[in-house]
Amino acid sequence: MKFTFWRAVFVVIMVLGLYSTYVRYAHGLGAVTNMTDQFPWGFWIGFDCLCGVMLAAGGFCIVGAVYLFNVQSLRSVMRPAILTAFLGYLLFIVGLLFDLGRPWFIWHQLIYMNPHSVMFEVGMCVMTYTTVLFFEFLPNVFERFHMQKPIKWIHKIYPVLIVLGILLSTLHQSSLGSLYLIMPSKLHPFWYSPALPFFFFGSAVAVGLAMTIFESTQSSKALGRQLELSVLVRLGGALLVALWINALLRFEDYFHRDMLRQIFKPSYEAYFLWLELALSFVIPITLLSFKKVRLSPNGLYLASVISLFGFITNRLNVSLIGFETYVGHHYVPKWTEFSVTLMIVAMGFFLFRMAVKYLPIFPRQEFVGEPAALPNTAPAALSTVLEHAGD
Amino acid sequence: MSKALLYDSTICIGCKQCEGACATQNKLPYNDAIAAEERQSEHKYTVVMTKGDKFMRRLCMHCEHPACASVCPVGAFHKTKEGPVVYDVWKCIGCRYCMATCVFSQPKYEWGSLNPRVRKCIMCPDRVAAGQQTACAEICPTGATKFGDRDDLIREAQDRIRQNPSTYLNRIYGLHEVGGTCVLILSGTKVEDFGYPATEKIGETPMPEYTGRVMERVPDFIPVWSLVLGGIYWISHRRQEVAEAEAHEHKEKKSGGAR
Numbered sequence: 001m002k003f004t005f006w007r008a009v010f011v012v013i014m015v016l017g018l019y020s021t022y023v024r025y026a027h028g029l030g031a032v033t034n035m036t037d038q039f040p041w042g043f044w045i046g047f048d049c050l051c052g053v054m055l056a057a058g059g060f061c062i063v064g065a066v067y068l069f070n071v072q073s074l075r076s077v078m079r080p081a082i083l084t085a086f087l088g089y090l091l092f093i094v095g096l097l098f099d100l101g102r103p104w105f106i107w108h109q110l111i112y113m114n115p116h117s118v119m120f121e122v123g124m125c126v127m128t129y130t131t132v133l134f135f136e137f138l139p140n141v142f143e144r145f146h147m148q149k150p151i152k153w154i155h156k157i158y159p160v161l162i163v164l165g166i167l168l169s170t171l172h173q174s175s176l177g178s179l180y181l182i183m184p185s186k187l188h189p190f191w192y193s194p195a196l197p198f199f200f201f202g203s204a205v206a207v208g209l210a211m212t213i214f215e216s217t218q219s220s221k222a223l224g225r226q227l228e229l230s231v232l233v234r235l236g237g238a239l240l241v242a243l244w245i246n247a248l249l250r251f252e253d254y255f256h257r258d259m260l261r262q263i264f265k266p267s268y269e270a271y272f273l274w275l276e277l278a279l280s281f282v283i284p285i286t287l288l289s290f291k292k293v294r295l296s297p298n299g300l301y302l303a304s305v306i307s308l309f310g311f312i313t314n315r316l317n318v319s320l321i322g323f324e325t326y327v328g329h330h331y332v333p334k335w336t337e338f339s340v341t342l343m344i345v346a347m348g349f350f351l352f353r354m355a356v357k358y359l360p361i362f363p364r365q366e367f368v369g370e371p372a373a374l375p376n377t378a379p380a381a382l383s384t385v386l387e388h389a390g391d
Numbered sequence: 392m393s394k395a396l397l398y399d400s401t402i403c404i405g406c407k408q409c410e411g412a413c414a415t416q417n418k419l420p421y422n423d424a425i426a427a428e429e430r431q432s433e434h435k436y437t438v439v440m441t442k443g444d445k446f447m448r449r450l451c452m453h454c455e456h457p458a459c460a461s462v463c464p465v466g467a468f469h470k471t472k473e474g475p476v477v478y479d480v481w482k483c484i485g486c487r488y489c490m491a492t493c494v495f496s497q498p499k500y501e502w503g504s505l506n507p508r509v510r511k512c513i514m515c516p517d518r519v520a521a522g523q524q525t526a527c528a529e530i531c532p533t534g535a536t537k538f539g540d541r542d543d544l545i546r547e548a549q550d551r552i553r554q555n556p557s558t559y560l561n562r563i564y565g566l567h568e569v570g571g572t573c574v575l576i577l578s579g580t581k582v583e584d585f586g587y588p589a590t591e592k593i594g595e596t597p598m599p600e601y602t603g604r605v606m607e608r609v610p611d612f613i614p615v616w617s618l619v620l621g622g623i624y625w626i627s628h629r630r631q632e633v634a635e636a637e638a639h640e641h642k643e644k645k646s647g648g649a650r
Contacts, residue, residue, distance in 0.1 A: 030502030037432070037499045040490035068620065070627040101485020101500070101507040112465040112482045118602050119464035119488045121609065163620045170616060171609070182458055182492050182601045185593045197605060 010346055017343020020336035024098055032336040039323065043333035046319035047341055048095030050176055051312050052088055054200075054207050058215070059085025059133060060169035061208030065238075067162045073231055079140065079361045080219060081212050083352065086133040091348050093126065098340055118178045125172035132165045140359040173204040180318060188322040190263060190273050193253050196318075202249055203280070206242035207311050209235050210284075210304035217301045219356060227297055236300040240288040243307060247281040272313070272321045280310025393455070393474040394519055395541035395573040396528060397548055398448050400580075401558050403535035405446040407439050409527035416515055416526035433499045436512040437527060440585050447585035448536065450527075451476065451497040451512035452565060453573035456597030459489035459498060467509075474541065474573040475514035483509060494569060494593045514573070541573060548577050564590070570597030 024032045035042040062081040065071040097103040109123045135154060142151045154161075177200030180187055193199070213235050220227045254260050263273055284307040293299030324330055355361055407426055414421035419434050431438050437450040457476045460468040467482040468489060485507060490498045501507035515525040523529075524538035531537075537544065545566060552559045564582045565572040568590055576582055583589050 025505070028501075028503050028505050028507065035502065037490065037502075038496065040487040040500060068623045068627060070631060099486075101487065102483060103485070105482075105484045108465045108482055108484050112467075114461075114464055114466035116461045116599065116603070116606060117464045117466075117488070118606065119462060119486055121606070123464050159621075159624060163617055163624060166620050167613065167617050171612075178602060178605050179488070181605060182462060182598055184601060185494055185588060186491075 010350070013339070013342050013346045016339040017346070020339045021098075021343070023336060024340065029099075029101060032334060032340070034331060034334045034337070038327045038329070039331045041319060042331060043320070043337045043341065044095055044099040046316045047312070048099065048344060049092060050315040050319055052092040052095060053172065053176060054204050054311060054315060055211055055308070056085040056088025056092070057169065057173060057204035057208035058211040059088075059136075059208070060166050061205055062212055063136070063162055064166050068166070071234070073234060076228055076362075077212050077216050077231055077235070080215055080356070081208075082133065082136050083140070083355055083361055084211065084215050086130075086137045087348050087351050087355075089126065089130045089133055091344050093130065094347075095341070095344055096126075118175050118181070121171065121175045122179065125168050125175065129165065129168040129172055132161055132168060135161050136165060140355070140361060143360050144358065169204075170201060174198065174201040176200050177318075186323060186326045187318070188269050188325055189257070189259060190269050191318045191322040193257065195249070195253050199246075199249065199253075202242075202246045203311050203314065206239060206246055206280075207308060209239040209242055210307045210311075213239065213300055213304040214308060215352075217297060217304075219352075219362070222353070223356065223362070229295075229297060232297055232300050233295060236288060236294050236303070239304065239307070240285065240294070243281055243285050243288070247285065250277075250281075269321065269325065272317050276310055276313040276317055278310070279313055280307055283307075284310070393472075393541045393573060394514075395453075395474060395539065395544050395575060396450075396514070396525065397537045397539070397544040397575045397577065399535050399537070399548075399551065400445065400447050400576065400578040402533045403439065403446040403448065404533055405439055405441050406532060408530045408532065409448065409536055410435070410437055410439060412526040412530040413437050413512070416518075417513075431497070431499060433501045433508075433510045436510065442584065445580055447578070447582065449586065450574060451514070452495050452568075453512075453514050454569055454598070455571040455573065456569070456599050458492045458494070458569070458598035461599035461602065462488045462492045464488070471516055471520070473516070473519045475516040475519055477513045477516050478509060478511065480508050492598070494588050494598065541575075544575055548575055551577060567595045569593055570595060 020032055029035060033042055033044070058081040062074055062078045065074050066078050097106070100106060109120070109127075114120050135157070139151055139154055142154070174197035177196035177198070180192065180196055181194065184192055213232055216232070217227065254263060263270060284303040287293045287299065287303040287306070290299075293303060320331055410426060411421050413419070413436050414425075414434075417436060419436065425435060428435060429438060429440050431449060437448060440447045440449065453470075453474055453476045455470075457468060457470055460466070460470055460476060463483075464486060465482045465484055467479045468476060469479075470476050487498075487500060487509075489509060490496075490500060497511045498509045499511060500509060515523075518525060525536075528536045528538035537547075539547075545563065548563045552561055552563075558579055559577055560579060560581070562578075564576040564578070564587065565574050576587075
């Protein structure tokens, strides 16, 4: 095993993360976070939960495109997208175990149900959708060990899994926005809107597409895999449309709430809003409007990553920046909050890497070292269950 | 009928005996240092604040439509029929949605604990259920904090304002705020100066309605959206099947013709 720079970084992140984990469970939330009675939801809710779920949206977007709208060309990125979503949800649950004050009672959700609570809806969606993702992911494992029977069995329930997966994602992504509907007097009007659930769902679709571009480019670089440009171009086109729709929805909202003048007035919140809007809409839409960018892998990658940062800014604005005026002081996360999040993210990268290495996530002949007979590997080369599922 | 507390800040002398009685009742620590703390915390359910010669008490408002009870995923909060909003620590999973939601910022947290609880005034539910008044009302030497039926207290508050219009602002805080609360406040100065949220800011709509409008659609949304998704799935796959069958037929015809 070579000792590379990134491995060293990984080790440092894990050591610091484990230290913070120890402090979290040995001394309580107060010792590792800067959360207070006035700021009861901090960086872990803002990033690990809101952004984590958002970044996992690629799973349902690509599955929907392939199975509901029959976009066969996206089949080659479906497995990595499902893997990303599955890992995203698992890590989101890990994040939740840090953030909940009494994580050992998380199962109470199943017996003391309060159907009026958005948090209840969120919890149920997390549990059920993670289960669905697990089943959507399982064929990779069965295939790896050449287990034919269970593949057939999963094959049979696949239509149910797909419909259920998209339904639950719709509910879950939007309900994370609904969480804030009950805080009209606390959340800054730049971000509080009755349309929050729609914004959260709409941006999740855009993020799903951007994330798929990001993760396939990233893994192609890391694994020396041949990139399918046609797939990326297609995703890039869809991303541009999704960004436009999101931008128009946001504009509509500000227009109807008479906020257009206020959002251009310089203020603490306005700076963060400008940053968010520039990163999530202005820059990527401008970039993607050039055909040259839309046809270049690097251009697509750049536009996607910028928009991802934009939507991450949006979630942090909704969950943190938007409350600072109400609370009357700034909330800056403690370093231990960052280090736990970093550890969780690093675990995600590591697990993705391992899964790609040991499971048939990407078509085999696309790896370097093996004869790259087909530069643009035809989807026909995948004799996988996903290929035939539901046919 | 719902019970309530009427706090009249013009009668209050700032003796803080309510703080002490509350601590005793709820087995919270209390000493001179804690008495000097001018804010509520995990060990201080209620506080009497001083500003010059003016006093103001803060405590959980026990909303008629409590947001905390509506947002709690496990129903750890609920409003009893007598009025108090109570907390069941056993159910709590520690998501702190109640704290993020409460417009009065009443729920406090045991940040230093390994098995933290949410802490807030629970309006002595056992005493109230037994027909007694709350500990703070019982000990109050001047009657600044008065316990009774909510309707009676509202009438009394209105009378007091009518008889002494120069002493009071013409306003009963808690009468309509967020749909009404079981703590009513009379004052000669603006309660907002003591940290209470302004009426125009929080409005008179019960907080649960903001999410209710969305949540009540979920039961309809699930079957409709499943049917739509299932329908699209079926159509797109039926199309593919037909296309494949046609292609197959076409091929057979061709090969048949060649023979």
